[in-house]
Amino acid sequence: MRFVRAGVVMIFILSLVIFGVSRVVLFQNRDPNEPEIVSDREILEIPCEYTQEQLLEGLTASDQEDGDLTSQIVAGSFSRFIEPGLCNMTYVVFDSADQPASLTRQVRFTDYHSPRFTLTEPLVFSEGEGSYDELMGRLGAQDQLDGDLSDWITQTDTDVNYQRAGSYTTTLEMSNSLGDTVTQDLPIHVVAAEGHSLEIVLNTGIVYIDQGSGIDAAAYIQELLDSQGNNLDTSLISSESNVDPQTPGCYEVHYQAEDGQGNSGETWLTVIVEG
Incomplete structure (x- = not known):
């Protein structure tokens, strides 16, 4: 039994010696300079x-x-x-x-700007046809660094009543992965179904312009359709803008059309002036 204990002690001491020697060698061969x-x-x-x-x-x-x-x-x-x-x-x-x-x-x-909302078509709905799902279906968001942020849009407030004609507002928010949060009030229009048999089609529902830049309202008109889907002359469309390009904010261009036979239509383009 004594020999076993002595052997264990010797092995332990030998292990300590080997460990100590390895540490000394490692210390002597270490790289003293960091990059x-x-x-x-x-x-x-x-x-x-x-x-x-x-x-x-x-x-x-x-x-x-x-x-x-x-x-x-x-x-x-x-x-x-x-x-x-x-x-x-x-x-x-x-x-x-x-x-x-x-x-x-x-x-x-150097060319960064905050994330921007997109619209597949203007936020204009006929009475009784609009809904939260319809609204979110038209909305999107793009960021220069993260790309598509559409899934990160949240509606934080709204006063819209899709059952009654009128002008309303929805408040939307989104953030990119680097912490840039954008909150924007966007106008919503609910129009009476009767008396709006002409459809003014725009090539976008929202545009962003830099402060001090102008806007050509006619450049966003795509086509004018009657109730049967036939193309009409876009010269029948007139526009009225409240855009102040010198002051950052949210504005609109109001488009109206009449064909001389009692048929009419209207829509709105949302314009964001960025400072």
Whole structure:
């Protein structure tokens, strides 16, 4: 029994010696120098349709033992926006001893704008035919970085009554993955079914323009149809706009048509002026 105990003790001591020697060797052979990443600019400016090469512009990496490591720099993910269009990105590189180096710098998207709502057709409904599902079916959203955000639209408020003709408002909200949240009031029109036998078809239900830009109302007219679906001369359509291009906000262009035989129709184009 004593020999067994002595053997166990000897094995334990031998193990400690081997472990200690391995640690000493590892310490002596360790790489004392960590790699370094350097940027030649504080803020990287790139377009929304950037490439991986553009993300790495202005960066170099080196290590005293391994030399140039620039080609091994890896870009991480974008942080949430500090302000719309400006965020942080962290880069990392490893040397041959698996020692890391990291660098965080700001990234600005030079052509960025907040997500925008889209409409397949104007938010104009006949009495008794509109509904929440009809509204959401016409709505969409696009973001320059995330693409389609249609599934992220929520209606936060509305005063619409689809059973009674009138002008109403719905409040919509959406956010992209970088934290840019857009809240927008959009007008809804419910019209009486009688007396609206002409259909004014627009090529979109909503347009965005920059502050100070003009708008050509006629450019959004696609066609004019009678109750049988026949094409009529679009010169029968007149328009009236309340758009103030100098002041950011939500506006409308009102289109009306009459054929001289008692038939008429109307629709609205929503115009968002962005500051």
